[in-house]
Amino acid sequence: MFLLIVLGICHAVGVASAARALFTARSPQGAMAWVMGMITFPYVAVPLYWILGRNRFLGYVASRREGDRVVDALAPELDHFRAFPDPRAPDLPGLFPVLERLAELPFTSGNAVTLLIDGQATFEAIFADIDAAQSYVLVQFFIIRDDTIGRALRDRLVAKARAGVAVHLLYDEIGCHTLEAAYLDSLRQAGVRVSAFNTTLGWRNRLQLNFRNHRKIVVVDGRSAFVGGHNVGDEYMGKSQRLGHWRDTHIRCLGPAVSLVQLTFAEDWYWATRETLALDWEMRHAKAGNMPVLVLPTGPADDIESCDLFFLQAITAARHRLWIVSPYFVPDQEITSALQLAALRGVDVRIMLPLHPDHKLVYLASFSYLPDLETLGVKFYRYVNGFLHQKVILVDDVMASVGTANCDNRSFRLNFEITMAVADPEFIRQVEAMLLADFACCQPVSADDYEDRTFVFKTAVMLSRLLSPIL
Numbered sequence: 042m043f044l045l046i047v048l049g050i051c052h053a054v055g056v057a058s059a060a061r062a063l064f065t066a067r068s069p070q071g072a073m074a075w076v077m078g079m080i081t082f083p084y085v086a087v088p089l090y091w092i093l094g095r096n097r098f099l100g101y102v103a104s105r106r107e108g109d110r111v112v113d114a115l116a117p118e119l120d121h122f123r124a125f126p127d128p129r130a131p132d133l134p135g136l137f138p139v140l141e142r143l144a145e146l147p148f149t150s151g152n153a154v155t156l157l158i159d160g161q162a163t164f165e166a167i168f169a170d171i172d173a174a175q176s177y178v179l180v181q182f183f184i185i186r187d188d189t190i191g192r193a194l195r196d197r198l199v200a201k202a203r204a205g206v207a208v209h210l211l212y213d214e215i216g217c218h219t220l221e222a223a224y225l226d227s228l229r230q231a232g233v234r235v236s237a238f239n240t241t242l243g244w245r246n247r248l249q250l251n252f253r254n255h256r257k258i259v260v261v262d263g264r265s266a267f268v269g270g271h272n273v274g275d276e277y278m279g280k281s282q283r284l285g286h287w288r289d290t291h292i293r294c295l296g297p298a299v300s301l302v303q304l305t306f307a308e309d310w311y312w313a314t315r316e317t318l319a320l321d322w323e324m325r326h327a328k329a330g331n332m333p334v335l336v337l338p339t340g341p342a343d344d345i346e347s348c349d350l351f352f353l354q355a356i357t358a359a360r361h362r363l364w365i366v367s368p369y370f371v372p373d374q375e376i377t378s379a380l381q382l383a384a385l386r387g388v389d390v391r392i393m394l395p396l397h398p399d400h401k402l403v404y405l406a407s408f409s410y411l412p413d414l415e416t417l418g419v420k421f422y423r424y425v426n427g428f429l430h431q432k433v434i435l436v437d438d439v440m441a442s443v444g445t446a447n448c449d450n451r452s453f454r455l456n457f458e459i460t461m462a463v464a465d466p467e468f469i470r471q472v473e474a475m476l477l478a479d480f481a482c483c484q485p486v487s488a489d490d491y492e493d494r495t496f497v498f499k500t501a502v503m504l505s506r507l508l509s510p511i512l
Contacts, residue, residue: 051083101342104312111304111322112146118324122297124148124333124464134439136358137335140462143347143354144337152296153330154463156443156471160278163271163291164190170261170293171197176321177207179260179306183216183253183445184272187224189280191273195228202232209234209318211310213254216272236313238457252341255445255456257291258306263321266294266302268461269443270431279427284397286427288479292443292461294334296327301336305459308338332465339446340457348446349453351460353379355436359388364435364476366393368428369400370407371449371506377413384418392448393476393483395430396423403449405505408491415488422483429479432460433472440464441472 059076112119120126125148128138141147157163171178178201185191202208210228212220214237228235238254259267269291271277279287294302300322307318339348352372356363356379363383370392372380384390392414398404415421434442444460446452463469491502 056080101308101312101340104308105342107311107317108304108308111307115300115322115324118297118300119147119149122147122149122151122324122326124150134358134464136354136436136440137464139354139358140335140337140351143339143345143350144335146301146336148333148335148462148464149297149301149324150331150333151326152294152298152332152334152463153327154295154332154334154461154465154468155293156468156475157267157269157291157293158475159289160190160271160287163267163269163289164193164278166291166293167259167267168193168197170265170267171201171259174201174206174261176262177209177318178262179209179211179258179303179310179318179320181211181254181256181258181306181309182273183213183255183257184274185212185217185220185224186272186274187221188275190275190278191224194273195224198228198233199231202228207234207319208232209236209306209310211236211238211254211306211313213238214240215253216255234314236310238309239313251455253451253456254309254340255452256305256309256338256459257445258302258459260299260303260306263299263303263323264295264325266299267291268294268302268445268459270445277430281428284399284428288424288427288429288431290431290433290443290475292463294461296330296332296334297324298334298336298461300324302459302461305336305338309457332463332468335462335464337442337444337460337462338458339460341455342457346454348456348458348460349373349375351446352376352434352448352453355434355440355442356380356383358439359383359390359436360386362389362435362437364389364391364393364433365448366429366431366433366476366479367448368395368430368432369403369447369449369451370394370410371403372410373450373453376448377410380414380419381417384414390419391422391480392419393422393424393429393479394486395428396425396484397428399428402505402508405502406508408494408502409506411486411488411491415486421486422480423486424479424483426482433476435469435472435476438466438469441469443472 059079125133198208225235240252270289271291277287432444440462442460442462446458446460452458
């Protein structure tokens with residue numbers, strides 16, 4: 042009798058959860074899969090659904106209110122630095138007003154953006170600015186390791202904290218699951234304010250285990266900001282014995298956009314700690330440079346799937362060139378269809394992916410898109426000179442973006458990300474030259490790279506694609 046009661050309760054919970062999935066699943070296919078699974082086999086499907094099936098990050102609204110308060114206070118300065126004051130101007134690319142609405146922030150003028158290629162240039166620039174900090178340092182990474190580069194960062198933060206500079210470090214607890222407590226304790230003992238992002242903060246959020254804060258941000262004194270693909274680990278310096286050279290891209294930004302990168306950190310910090318940071322919010326024109334820059338933070342707390350829509354709009358807006366570089370390529374059907382249409386319009390669509398994978402399932406899943414895309418003219422390349430980890434998009438001669446978002450479901454719907462979109466001809470030329478050098482280190486890929494494989498390989502590819510919603 043007891044067993045029957047337990048089974049009855051399990052099935053009742055399964056039906057209730059299925060009803061919820063019917064209204065909240067990300068797609069009709071996902072809704073069908075969850076409903077069938079939880080009704081027929083609730084013992085496994087229900088726990089998986091409540092961990093993996095959630096489509097909205099709950100509780101972040103308080104952080105957004107804090108951010109809105111800052112934006113309201115910055116409104117006069119934002120209007121002053123607005124790069125494109127008339128969204129209906131006939132010579133304004135249609136891409137820009139849409140992206141501004143997605144970000145709920147404008148492109149700001151008066152910025153200077155420096156392209157940082159690979160780990161050496163990136164961490165030299167970050168460390169130089171940290172060493173020169175006078176008031177505060179904000180640091181946020183998805184992964185931090187206690188190795189050579191990790192200890193170099195720690196030592197600088199400790200030195201600054203002991204010198205009276207306010208230092209705040211925010212990390213993702215899943216990304217940093219191997220980081221020893223001693224590393225964080227040494228920072229706290231020196232006066233560094235340290236916090237995990239605390240994805241599961243609050244009783245309603247105990248099962249929010251599938252979300253990540255994937256952002257990589259450094260802000261110094263409200264004067265300079267760094268955003269890009271590098272985490273903190275020796276592999277990002279090209280010291281991985283398995284992967285070898287690590288190809289990645291970061292940017293350093295000076296100017297009004299720094300305040301908006303800082304705002305993204307401040308919102309995340311408020312979520313994690315419920316503390317409002319005392320920061321310098323004055324917007325300053327960079328001494329050299331007048332680049333229009335949009336700061337686009339995206340994540341599962343957004344009312345709409347803003348990261349997915351960013352990719353979709355960039356693809357749709359392309360008229361003669363669309364180059365996408367991502368280490369992980371598991372697009373949804375909308376992105377796949379948009380890429381097909383871009384190729385049919387005659388756009389030079391190129392997708393650059395790594396040859397050597399760091400995540401096998403994602404690598405396998407990417408093969409499944411070759412037949413549908415390559416046959417229509419989308420060109421695929423695999424980078425052979427080590428591991429490719431940069432996240433870069435180039436749209437015509439109109440916009441180049443560098444950030445943390447990959448072209449996959451996790452970035453579209455599950456991760457907190459940040460992208461910097463730059464609408465400056467000289468910066469676009471620099472990104473073009475960088476990517477042309479990268480393409481020279483690639484080998485082209487065709488649909489035959491999938492079609493000519495064994496049945497076992499194809500089966501592994503399709504099974505990996507089935508897991509794409511959680512990869």
